[in-house]
Amino acid sequence: MDNIVAEALTAMPVERKDGTYALRIPLAQGQCTPGMMKTVMETMAKFSLTSVRVTTGQRLNLEGIPKDKVDEVIASLGTKVDKVPPTVGVCTGAGVCKYGVQDSRGMGKKLLEVIKANGPYPFKIKSGVSGCKMVCAFSNVRDIGLVGTPKGWDVLFGGGAARNVRAGVKIGTKLGDDEALALIEKALDFYKENGRKRERISGLVDRLGEEALLEATK
Ligand code: SF4
The missing domain is CATH 3.90.480.10 (Sulfite Reductase Hemoprotein;Domain 2)
Structure with missing residues (x-):
């Protein structure tokens, strides 16, 4: 040592x-x-x-x-520090994990930049990026979730594992990195425009309905 x-x-x-x-x-x-x-x-x-x-x-x-x-x-x-900076939860991902089909760590870094660049938001955002459908980064119950498939990323938005457990709404499927991130920016705009102070994304989706989110991100 x-x-x-x-x-x-x-x-x-x-x-x-x-x-x-x-x-x-x-x-x-x-x-x-x-x-x-x-x-x-x-x-x-x-x-x-x-x-x-x-x-x-x-x-x-x-x-x-x-x-x-x-x-x-x-x-x-x-x-x-008075506040810890936002982070994105990631799994081991492709290149290390034998099941991984997408680079969750690389994509996690890109997603963190998008989250930082587009704030502030009504409340905190928790994200998870998983390199395959085993979803080890809990992407299906995160505000923003990415799940790797052999053909690209599935994008989930509005999941939560707190008081009201809900699965994220699938707003995109089989997308490349840039396409997935552009879609997430759109979804974050929806959150910024419609979210109430201290309302998590899952609460917003519960209040306005999945259709409103899908309409805003299509
Ligand atoms: S989600 Fe898939 S790629 Fe990521 S650690 Fe789990 S099994 Fe491996």
Whole structure:
């Protein structure tokens, strides 16, 4: 480990029920380098922390930090952020996974750029890009979901796995990267124009109906 250079991280504090804090550490597509792990492990050893958790959002949560130590722990990790940047959940995808037929990681990067470039939105957006119909990135219950097929991407919009579970509406099928992203931009316009403040896309689709979404994106 001596030949590994520690890498600085960003961290957002979140208060827990018992008064301790967790530090939410964003990762690009859930990937963690040895340098990042070194920073986390050295910080845990220094402050006698015993728990780091991988989240469903492909981030790390460092848990059990006493309130009076939060600033010191953040300084040891790197920099404090007040809000974690948006991410896109991705599966392993083609090129690595033997079932993959589309490059979910490459497409995840492109989708993240589209989401960032078109905001702000009425509320948060969770996305998932899966390289095949096994849908390991939960694309069918995400606000924006992409599912790889041998002939291109199926595009789902308005799914959700929160209070009101709903599958995303299929707004496009067998599309190339650029076609799929252009369709998503159109769907995001529909959300921006019609969504109420703090209304998730699934709530909007429930309120206005799938036909309105399909009409706006055809
Ligand atoms: S969705 Fe398909 S390509 Fe992605 S990890 Fe699962 S099985 Fe592999």
